[in-house]
Amino acid sequence: DTGVSQDPRHKITKRGQNVTFRCDPISEHNRLYWYRQTLGQGPEFLTYFQNEAQLEKSRLLSDRFSAERPKGSFSTLEIQRTEQGDSAMYLCASSLGGSGTQYFGPGTRLLVL
Amino acid sequence: AQKVTQAQTEISVVEKEDVTLDCVYETRDTTYYLFWYKQPPSGELVFLIRRNSFDEQNEISGRYSWNFQKSTSSFNFTITASQVVDSAVYFCALRPASGGSYIPTFGRGTSLIVHP
Numbered sequence: 001d002t003g004v005s006q007d008p009r010h011k012i013t014k015r016g017q018n019v020t021f022r023c024d025p026i027s028e029h030n031r032l033y034w035y036r037q038t039l040g041q042g043p044e045f046l047t048y049f050q051n052e053a054q055l056e057k058s059r060l061l062s063d064r065f066s067a068e069r070p071k072g073s074f075s076t077l078e079i080q081r082t083e084q085g086d087s088a089m090y091l092c093a094s095s096l097g098g099s100g101t102q103y104f105g106p107g108t109r110l111l112v113l
Numbered sequence: 114a115q116k117v118t119q120a121q122t123e124i125s126v127v128e129k130e131d132v133t134l135d136c137v138y139e140t141r142d143t144t145y146y147l148f149w150y151k152q153p154p155s156g157e158l159v160f161l162i163r164r165n166s167f168d169e170q171n172e173i174s175g176r177y178s179w180n181f182q183k184s185t186s187s188f189n190f191t192i193t194a195s196q197v198v199d200s201a202v203y204f205c206a207l208r209p210a211s212g213g214s215y216i217p218t219f220g221r222g223t224s225l226i227v228h229p
């Protein structure tokens with residue numbers, strides 16, 4: 001399967017812990033996007049990369065959130081000192097160039113207790 | 114600012130019925146793209162269609178059809194002869210066609226439940 005993959009698919013953590021999610025985009029896609037989706041809402045943009053450069057961050061991305069794409073391939077999203085409000089589905093998408101259609105991964109469901 | 118409105122929160126139909134999901138959008142961009150994605154219970158958003166604002170031709174793909182009307186800023190999605198496997202949340206999205214970031218704005222989704 002050559003689609004977008006995300007790991008883990010589910011994560012349960014206690015408030016205050018740090019968590020890290022991984023996204024592997026479609027191999028030739030140079031753009032990678034992170035979204036957050038809460039119940040009953042559409043995906044909300046968090047940040048995106050073109051190759052290894054992080055070009056835009058939403059104001060939703062607080063200082064506790066950091067994302068990297070060190071070699072322009074896979075990306076990680078880390079949440080430090082998790083809060084219950086961080087509970088959501090975190091979706092990753094990739095595209096070939098900015099104008100390309102974004103293809104989504106299966107998401108990581110985070111539950112913060 | 115961009116806005117996508119999917120006024121139907123949930124639609125319930127019986128198998129084989131036709132169903133239309135509404136999408137109304139607002140944008141100041143002269144060129145833009147519109148999308149529909151399907152999100153089954155597994156969570157992954159599945160791309161269904163992309164439409165350029167220059168192309169108002171309606172499209173049909175099997176049981177799916179899309180009606181784009183620029184005059185009313187609508188991009189509606191019809192499923193003909195619905196099946197239980199069509200049960201999912203469907204999202205309409207809008208994205209600029211230029212400007213660099215190409216960040217889409219999603220609607221809140223319409224949950225479609227197809228009963229056998």
